Amino acid sequence: MAKQSTNDTAIRPLEKVISSMCQRTGYTPDSVFVGMLDYMIGYLNPTTTPEPVEGWKFKPNDTPAFHEMMLLLFDIYLHEIQKRGWYDPFGDLYMALHSGGGGKGQFFTPASVAEVTARVTVGGWSSQEGSHTPFGKRMVINDCAAGSGRMPLAGYVAMLDVMQKEWGWDATQTEARRPYLSCEDLDFNCVKMSAINMAFHGCFGEAVCHDSLCDPDKVRLGYIVNETMWPFPTNVPSIRKESNPMKFVCTRMWALRGNADRKEEPKQTTDRQEPKAVLPLGGESAEVQSSEKKQPQQLTLW
Secondary structure, three states, X not given: OOOOOOOOHHHHHHHHXXXXXXXXXXXXXXXXXXXXXXXXXXXXXXXOOOOOOOOOOOOHHHHHHHHHXXXXXXXXXXXXXXXXXXXXXXXXXXXXXXOOOOOOOXXXXXXXXXXXXXXXXXXXXXXXXXXXXXXXXXXXXXXXOOOOOHHHHHHHHHHHHHHHHHOOOOHHHHHHOOOEEEEEEOOHHHXXXXXXXXXXXXXXXXXXXXXXXXXXXXXXXXXXXXXXXXXXXXXXXXXXXXXXXHHOHHHHHHHHHHHHHHOOOOOOXXXXXXXXXXXXXXXXXXXXXXXXXXXXXXXXXX
């Protein structure tokens, strides 16, 4: 089915199911993989009127195969998260389905490297304040090139350890303030992988497909993850599609940061220069309004 096989033995059963479907139907491994992601996201949609999957090209008799893949993933998540603390079943498989890495030549961070990086980053973290999110005030773990979400997942588990072992929080306090994950990426499929990974790890968060460098306030595709678990814990994961940029922490923060970067410090004047008028707090000159009218405005978070 693929030019190489994943080295992750835990995901081999899923790889075999995908291979079997490809041989039976003639679909490419990549199209089956993406179809599996779309099927799972559609299955976890919490709305009463689910939207049809855009670009869905599979036949009704293909549905049982996708359902089998999803149930197999449920079982893989259950066993591997208990054993490892966190688990990404997609990254290695996604790279195995493409010659030379992922769909755009991506090579995802090895899980061991993600683990070490996360532990070093959050180790000794002292601030307990957190930031405003749609799920209340929480620590926000953000990755602007998240891939399949490995680094945020590793950071999520590492931060839970910090809360309990370094801050002395009990299980109830930790559960009430578990971190919020914000995964950003240019690749549609990476965003889908991140959203599913977050959902099955019980994370509150978002997965956003946009260009965080050039167009950070625009969203090509986005998901809000596990809103069915807050404020009342239900243990039912959910992934809801969202297109409004202001519904995401990362785009709102990019907008706020952009406004801060555009504020100029008052310049010193000489005797021969006319000093510029000092604007009231929050005011703008006509020149600024004209040149920056397309830029995001100052926002208030939740």
